[in-house]
Amino acid sequence: MHPHEDSVLRPFYEPRGVAVVGSLKDVRGEAYTSIRNMLHFGFSGNIYPINPGYSEVMGIRAYPTVEDVEGPVDLAMVIVPPPAVPEVIEHCGRKGLRAVIVGTEGFAERGEAGARSQQQLVDVARDHGVRLLGPNTIGLVNTSNGLVTAPYWITYDTIRKGNVAYGSQSGFIGAQGLPLEDRAYPISKMCDFGNKCDLNEADLLEYLVDDPETKVISLHIEAVKEGRRFMDALRRVTARKPVLVFKTGRTEQGATAAASHTGSLAGSAQVCNAALRQAGAITVNTWQEMLDIPKVFAMQPLPSGNRVGVVTATGGVGVAAIDGAVQAGLVIARLSGPTVDRLKSLNPSLGRNPVDLGPTMVVAADPFAATEEAVRAVVDDPNVDCCLLVLPSGIDRWATATVEMFGRLRQRTTKPVSVYIYGTSVSVRDDVARQLDALGVPTYLELETAVRALGVAVEYARSKSRLAG
Structure with a gap:
């Protein structure tokens, strides 16, 4: 049996094909750049550009909608204006896709109106059996198949394949934000949770606990979405693999900044850190510790x-x-x-x-x-x-x-x-x-x-x- 057979994240990390929906206008288009990055890092699956205004991009056939794709497709990367996102999710659901990354910004991190729009995404996704990562995310990295969904230009050529998985509520922890080639971090997987309207850090832990390519997990968290479920998952993982956690939003001012960044509501730092340690996690204090310390476990x-x-x-x-x-x-x-x-x-x-x-x-x-x-x-x-x-x-x-x-x-x-x-x-x-x-x-x-x-x-x-x- 495949170790991730029943995981909701399997089609996100291991898709046969990816539909990329959005602007394909050369280097200025975020969908174009996402496709370029997948090609650049050698994604082993199929790529399907989606935009009714194009017949092809970078030598790849483009399609008007996700429903028009003829080949196997398991994942969609959606980067369209906020009002257009629900319709794209509907198309994905009718096509049979169960995994959608919403890279679009402008939802819960923008206040009450944005939060209502974000809830609409969740409702539409549930109606069509679709799971969402994001919104407001750069998506994923999987070094085993070359999947790099970031919609921002990456200027280097290689990401070292290793056994450290990183998860974060910030696109800073991603291929476009860090010198992954120069520092040669030994990476298995990366995930930017974004606003966590659906999938969150508990889902990532449940996927990684059985991931044979991951030996240590390092997380950045502004706020925990499902506290009890997360702590249960954390205990299961730390009994087998080390988990490092960098908790931000620890001050009143930081918590306010977290709310405007991803719409998160941060809890008491003291209570959170004590609970994390009780569950076997290692708390770290800086971005650099989060990035660098995992090497001592990986090697x-x-x-x-x-x-x-x-x-x-x-x-x-x-x-x-x-x-x-x-x-x-x-x-x-x-x-x-x-x-x-x-x-x-x-x-x-x-x-x-x-x-x-x-x-x-x-x-x-x-x-x-x-x-x-x-x-x-x-x-x-x-x-x-x-x-x-x-x-x-x-x-x-x-x-x-x-x-x-x-x-x-x-x-x-x-x-x-x-x-x-x-x-x-x-x-x-x-x-x-x-x-x-x-x-x-x-x-x-x-x-x-x-x-x-x-x-x-x-x-x-x-x-x-x-x-x-």
């Missing part, structure tokens, strides 16, 4: 405990790392006697945690070999459950040696490692980070995120054990 096993070893090329950052580790719930590991001896063989000043390699790297005959031996010593220590590494990206030979060292390290250890990489060249630093990520070593450009990632991994490991018990 490595969970830590067996909270004892951290720190190896750093700069003492000052090492001290800051210790502060951050303690605040993140980690315990600074007490290095074993054999590990201390191995470190002292490199330099008599070594032997404490954090391991400050700065002076050793200056005097060592081969600083690359000394760095690798120190890292191995700490990672191999039975008193260490996870490891934070603070290292320069360097340039030329040093950058290459850093990547090669981690390639060897990745083959000999299963302990979680988090890397903070820094350097004088942004392009070299970012390139080294991408290469390390590709090796399965989660690498961060901010120390605080690198430390928090390990703390979050420990927190989830404990939560998973509690839920399993």
